[in-house]
Amino acid sequence: MPEYNKAHKLHIAALSLFLSLLSATLSFPQTTSYFYKDARADAIIRRGLPLSYNLEYTAAGKAWDELIQLYPDHPAGYVYKAALIWWQAVEDRQNNHLEIQFDSLTKTALEKGMAWIQKNPRDKLALAYIASAYGNRTRFDATVTRSYYSALRNGQKGHKYVRMAYDLDNDFYDTYIGLGSYNYFTGALPAVIKPFAWLLGARGNKEEGIRQLLLASEKGEYAQTEAKVVLLSVYFSEKLWDEYEAMLQVLMKDYPQNHVFYMWASNYFIMTQRWDKGIAVFKNVEKLIPSDHNASAVGAQAWLNYNLGRNYFAKQDYTNALDCLIRAERADSKNPVLLAQLYLLKGNALDMAGRRGEALTAYQKVLEYPDIEDSHSKSRRYLKSGFGQ
Numbered sequence: 533m534p535e536y537n538k539a540h541k542l543h544i545a546a547l548s549l550f551l552s553l554l555s556a557t558l559s560f561p562q563t564t565s566y567f568y569k570d571a572r573a574d575a576i577i578r579r580g581l582p583l584s585y586n587l588e589y590t591a592a593g594k595a596w597d598e599l600i601q602l603y604p605d606h607p608a609g610y611v612y613k614a615a616l617i618w619w620q621a622v623e624d625r626q627n628n629h630l631e632i633q634f635d636s637l638t639k640t641a642l643e644k645g646m647a648w649i650q651k652n653p654r655d656k657l658a659l660a661y662i663a664s665a666y667g668n669r670t671r672f673d674a675t676v677t678r679s680y681y682s683a684l685r686n687g688q689k690g691h692k693y694v695r696m697a698y699d700l701d702n703d704f705y706d707t708y709i710g711l712g713s714y715n716y717f718t719g720a721l722p723a724v725i726k727p728f729a730w731l732l733g734a735r736g737n738k739e740e741g742i743r744q745l746l747l748a749s750e751k752g753e754y755a756q757t758e759a760k761v762v763l764l765s766v767y768f769s770e771k772l773w774d775e776y777e778a779m780l781q782v783l784m785k786d787y788p789q790n791h792v793f794y795m796w797a798s799n800y801f802i803m804t805q806r807w808d809k810g811i812a813v814f815k816n817v818e819k820l821i822p823s824d825h826n827a828s829a830v831g832a833q834a835w836l837n838y839n840l841g842r843n844y845f846a847k848q849d850y851t852n853a854l855d856c857l858i859r860a861e862r863a864d865s866k867n868p869v870l871l872a873q874l875y876l877l878k879g880n881a882l883d884m885a886g887r888r889g890e891a892l893t894a895y896q897k898v899l900e901y902p903d904i905e906d907s908h909s910k911s912r913r914y915l916k917s918g919f920g921q
Contacts, residue, residue, distance in 0.1 A: 567606050568657055573599060577612070577754070584616050585757055586789045588828045592616050606648060607661040610641035614668045621676045622792065624869045626902060634672055641665040656704060659697040663710050666690030687714060706755035708748035713762055716741025742766060757786065764796075776800065781813060788820035789828045791835030798839035807847040814840040834865035838874050845877060850885040857881065872901035876911055883919040891918070 567573055580595030593616060600609035614637040621630040645662035649655055666689045673683035694710035715737050745766065749759035760779055767776035780800065784793045794814070801810025818836055822829040841856035857878045865871070879894035891914070898911040 567603055567608070570602075572602060573608070576602070577608070580612060581754065581757070582787075584612065584619070585787045586828065587619055587787075587791065587831075588789065588826075589616065589620065590827070605644055607641040607645035607658065607665060610637045610644060611661050611664045611668065614638045614641060614665070618668060618672055618676070619792065621672065624902075625676050626904070631672075631676065634668075638665055638669050638672075641668075654700060656697040656700040656707075659693045659700070660704075660707060660710070663690040663692075663694035663697065663707075666693065667710065667713075687718075690714075705748055705751040706753060708744040709752070709755050709759050709762060712741045712744030712748060714741070715744060716766055757783075768800075773804065784813070784817045785820060788817050789822075789832040791832055791839075794835050794839045798842050801843055802846045805846075807843045810843040811840060811847075814843070830863050831865050831867055831870075834860045834863035834867070834870055834874075836860075837863065838870060838877070841877060841881070845881055845884075848884075850881045853881045854878065854885065868901045869904055872898055872904040872907045875901070876907050876914075879911070879914055880919040883914065888918065 576595055576599045580592055580599070583592035583595060593613065596609050596613040596616065598609075599612065603609065614634050617630055617634045617637065621627065621634060624630065642662065642665050645658055645665060648658045649662070652658060666686045669686040670683045670690060673679040673686060690710065691714045694707050694714075698704060698707040698711060742763075745759055745763050748755050749763060750756075752759055760783060764776060764779045764783065767773075767779060777800070780793060780797050783790070784797065787793065794817075797813060798810060801807060801813070814836055818833075818840075821832045821836065837856045837860035841853045841860065844850075844853035844856060857874060860870075860874055861878075875894045875897040879891045879898065882888070882891035882894060895911040895915045898907050901907070903909075
């Protein structure tokens, strides 16, 4: 089984979401800028956001391309498309092509945003989109490139613009995600980082941050889902496990094709040794995945069965673990990141079940895919001595 440091990995993933200012852009209050009065733009964003959260990459990408085509000089479409790429990159951190795409889109979003507010300096939505571009950069730094100093600096830059948007309208509740994220996470930074944050002027208040995030989750127009994602991270950081588990189940129910939520859920149930609860949750989520054979549904089925197998493996129920992993294989996902981890876990389960010959075949398969979380070195080690030896 891949030797995850589960709590640490989840905390790092959470940190990026905490600092993200993405959702500050998701509301449409009255403004003089024509972009926000255009029902076409509104309809595209309403359609694109659920597609993005459900990791329907192709359909969501088309929606954001449509928005860019409609308003090529506005930052919105570029911000949303960069955020979509982040979901892919957090799964496949070694994919440099994704980083190049992300950097290009974020640079364009900032250039377009700065040019836009030169003409419309009191356009609070444009200011919020600029904040979101920096927020995208922050979470990419924190979760993909692991450049924490850069993440802090970009978080500060984004906070400047989201604060400007908020100052123009205190009832612009979707900005409360950016404000709340910044307040909470600069107030909750670990001791090893906090002195650097203070030197840079990053000072936050945890309690105020949580209050702002809750307001965004209740009153935000389009930002409620993102507020829930950020609060999920807060609950993990604060060890509020009942709230964390409940929020995870809400998000998986709303977006059953988002396998990043599966990863976080699986990490949590294994970390807390609540495997039976994890198994039950995953079986309930499986019923919500569409039965058609679109790429997103196929991928979701494969990822779900892989994570279900992880929980059975942790429970030392190797027969059921293998059944789940075989179902994950049969889903016929082409995702190399998934397959590398799937065959490594399958080899581990076969070793533990006393089926050494089949385990060797699985470990050899791992080497056909990218080196994910040291999967190649682990596989070579298990080829020599077996798992658990």
